[in-house]
Amino acid sequence: MTIAAAGSKRSEPVVTVADAGEINDLLRRYGVKFGIYKNGQFKEQLFPFDPIPRIIGAEDFSRIERGLIQRVRALNKFLFDIYHEKNIISDGIVPEDFVYISSGYLPQCEGISPPNGIYSHISGIDLVQGKDGEWYILEDNLRIPSGASYPLIARELTRAASPGAFTGSDIIDNRDYAALLRETMDYVNCGGINAILTPGRYNAAYFEHSYLAELTGAALVQNDELFVEDNILYQKTYSGDKTKIGALYRRISDEYLDPLTFEPSSLIGIPNLMEAYRSGNVAVINAPGNGAADDKGIYYFVPKMISYYLSEEPVLKNAPTYLPYYEQDREYVLDNLSRLVIKDVAEAGGYGVVFGRDLDASALAAFRDTIIKEPRRFIAQEVIDFMDLPIIENGNEVMRKADLRAFVLSGKTTRVWASGLTRFSRDPDSFVVNSSQGGGFKDTWVLSR
Numbered sequence: 001m002t003i004a005a006a007g008s009k010r011s012e013p014v015v016t017v018a019d020a021g022e023i024n025d026l027l028r029r030y031g032v033k034f035g036i037y038k039n040g041q042f043k044e045q046l047f048p049f050d051p052i053p054r055i056i057g058a059e060d061f062s063r064i065e066r067g068l069i070q071r072v073r074a075l076n077k078f079l080f081d082i083y084h085e086k087n088i089i090s091d092g093i094v095p096e097d098f099v100y101i102s103s104g105y106l107p108q109c110e111g112i113s114p115p116n117g118i119y120s121h122i123s124g125i126d127l128v129q130g131k132d133g134e135w136y137i138l139e140d141n142l143r144i145p146s147g148a149s150y151p152l153i154a155r156e157l158t159r160a161a162s163p164g165a166f167t168g169s170d171i172i173d174n175r176d177y178a179a180l181l182r183e184t185m186d187y188v189n190c191g192g193i194n195a196i197l198t199p200g201r202y203n204a205a206y207f208e209h210s211y212l213a214e215l216t217g218a219a220l221v222q223n224d225e226l227f228v229e230d231n232i233l234y235q236k237t238y239s240g241d242k243t244k245i246g247a248l249y250r251r252i253s254d255e256y257l258d259p260l261t262f263e264p265s266s267l268i269g270i271p272n273l274m275e276a277y278r279s280g281n282v283a284v285i286n287a288p289g290n291g292a293a294d295d296k297g298i299y300y301f302v303p304k305m306i307s308y309y310l311s312e313e314p315v316l317k318n319a320p321t322y323l324p325y326y327e328q329d330r331e332y333v334l335d336n337l338s339r340l341v342i343k344d345v346a347e348a349g350g351y352g353v354v355f356g357r358d359l360d361a362s363a364l365a366a367f368r369d370t371i372i373k374e375p376r377r378f379i380a381q382e383v384i385d386f387m388d389l390p391i392i393e394n395g396n397e398v399m400r401k402a403d404l405r406a407f408v409l410s411g412k413t414t415r416v417w418a419s420g421l422t423r424f425s426r427d428p429d430s431f432v433v434n435s436s437q438g439g440g441f442k443d444t445w446v447l448s449r
Contacts, residue, residue, distance in 0.1 A: 019161075020051045020392050026157045032150070032207050048440035049154050050391040054402065054422040055445045064127070064135055064406065065416040067316030070306060072123045072408045075140060075293050077309040079119035082292060083109055093308050094301045097325070101376060102298065103346055104143070104291020106254060108261050112278050112289075115188040116411075119287040122184070122249075123408040127316070128386035136319045136384055138403065140299060142290040144251055147421040148177055148407050149208035151443045152215075155419075158443070171445045174419035178215035180409045185218065185247040187411035188283035192246030194218040195235065197226075199252045199268040209251050218249065228272035231279040248273075249285040257288060296345040296379050297323065320382040324375035333380040334368055340380045342367070355383070391424055391440070400424045404444060420444040 028046055056064070081088050082099050089096050099105055124145025126138045155174055158165050185194040196218045198209040213220035225236050226245070234242040250257060256266040261274040276282045292298070300321050303314045322329040322340075333340060337356045344352030359367060371378055388399035402424040407417040422442045 020049065022161050023049050023051060023154065023157055026161065027153070030153065030157075032153055047150060048426070049150075050424065050440055050442040051158075052390050052392065052397075053443040053445045054389055054404070055447065058447050058449050060135075061418065061446045063315065067135075067137075067314070068123075068125055068406055068408050068416050069414045070310065070312060070315050071125065071137070071140070071302060072120060072410060072414055074302065074305040074309050075123070075142060076117070076119050076410060078305050079142075079287070079290060079293050080113075080117055081309075083112065083289060088305070088308060091308070093304050094298070095325070097376060098295070098297050098301065099292055102292050102295040104254075104289070104293070104295050106262075106289040106292070108274065109287075109289035112287075113280075114277075114287045115190055115280065115283040118188060118410050119290055120293070121188065121285045121287075121410050122181070123410070125406050125408060126403055127406060128319075128384060128403045131385050131387055135316055136386070137302075137316050138319055139296070140294045140302065141405075142294040143286060144253065145405070145407070146205040146208055146251075147405050147423075147441075148417070149205075149211045150441050151419050151421055152177055153211065154441070154443050169445075170448045172418040172448050174417070174446075177407070177417050177419065178212070180415060180417060181212065181249075182216040182218075184409045184411035185216070185249060185283075185285060188285065189246035190280060190282050192233075192244035192282070193235070194247045195221045195245045195249070197221055197223070197248055197250040197252060197270075199223075199256075203251070205251065212249075219243075219245075221245075223268050223270050226270050226273075228270065228276050231272070231276045231281055233270070233273065233276045233282045245282055247283040247285060254288045254291065257284075296343050297325070297376065300379060319384050322380045324371050324378055324380065329380075330371070330375055333371065333378075337364055337368060337371075337380075339383065341383050342371075342378050342380050344378060346377070357383075389422070389424060389442070391426075391442070393426075398428070400426065400428065402442075418446040 024046060027049060078088060088094050089099060120142040122145060124141035124147065126141065127135050128138055129135050151174060194216065196209055196213045198206060198220060200206065200222055210220055219235060221235055227234055227236065233245045233248065235245055237243055252268055255263045256269050258271060258273040259266040259269045260271045277284050299318065300323050303318060306312055306314045322333050324330040324333050340356050342354045342356065354367065356364065386401060389402040390397050391400050402422055405421040405423065407420060409415050409417065422444045423439050424442065425439050
């Protein structure tokens with residue numbers, strides 16, 4: 001199938017790609033699925049792939065790259081600061097309520113210095129491109145951001161199904177993600193092997209855990225294979241020996257990591273892992289406690305962080321955002337509730353997002369009361385009319401809203417992967433693109449010139 005791909009400022013190349021049905025059949029055959037828990041039941045489903053790639057021109061990507069590197073550097077400095085000196089709080093840049101009340105802030109991590117001072121080794125930053133051509137950052141994901149494996153495997157299967165798809169193109173090869181990830185793990189490794197900790201096949205992103213372990217040469221492990229002895233993390237071997245783990249790329253949430261430090265009922269954690277981490281004997285990727293920096297309320301302050309820590313102006317803009325916590329912002333939000341989008345700071349995955357335009361008068365009144373009672377719980381944003389991208393639906397080309405999750409890897413240097421996960425809504429009336437809300441994905445092609 002020959003298509004004209006969309007997404008950059010320069011004239012788009014005409015590309016030949018495999019049929020969407022063929023690629024989705026291959027994804028299904030290889031077990032590339034997305035699992036969700038709903039109504040107490042686990043359900044696996046295909047993460048639908050669309051063959052029309054998003055294309056980002058070299059000039060656009062250069063600006064995105066500069067902005068994301070700047071942002072992640074500031075966020076890493078913020079995390080180190082709030083778990084140590086807390087200068088940004090004492091200097092009045094970020095109110096202490098927005099740190100200590102956050103569910104992502106973990107007092108158990110106070111004073112811990114991660115290897116080489118890096119907290120967010122793999123950052124998933126969600127952006128949209130407005131119809132004005134500008135890129136806006138919607139969200140920072142610094143805990144366990146997922147999704148890099150999907151464009152990786154999709155492009156690999158596209159090569160197999162349509163060998164001519166990339167012939168003679170200026171598209172940057174995205175197969176370096178595994179090397180970037182391995183270099184990141186190696187840089188913070190405290191002596192031992194690299195390992196990826198998975199809670200098991202019933203996790204939503206289990207395919208990604210196993211796929212990245214294969215690509216990077218890291219051991220794929222579950223908690224029952226691991227133990228801590230003398231503050232050192234080991235993997236049990238079949239021969240009865242033990243292998244030291246120097247870097248653990250964990251794919252389970254903070255609260256389940258160590259039942260002796262966090263949630264005591266956790267059956268997927270590793271007792272005394274935090275003691276090994278605190279002792280400097282293992283790097284935990286991403287660092288526990290990162291949620292204090294990707295709280296949706298903290299998002300409001302990231303431009304201030306960039307100025308505070310780096311003495312720079314932000315390269316990329318936030319979506320225009322208001323904090324009901326501040327009286328002036330609260331009055332604006334209450335006066336304009338019917339046209340804003342309101343986000344619950346404790347929710348993720350597209351949940352807790354309410355468009356005021358979708359509420360009737362009584363629902364607006366009830367929501368207004370909730371904001372007045374719990375102003376720290378919400379942020380409000382102007383609705384950005386971001387770009388629609390073409391997708392193939394029932395053999396026809398239609399336009400749907402799409403975002404981009406960019407992946408930033410922080411090791412010896414901070415680098416942005418020249419690819420990314422473009423997610424799109426399959427609902428023509430929806431701005432919500434998350435896979436958990438029924439969205440699909442497409443490959444992201446970055447041009448080299």
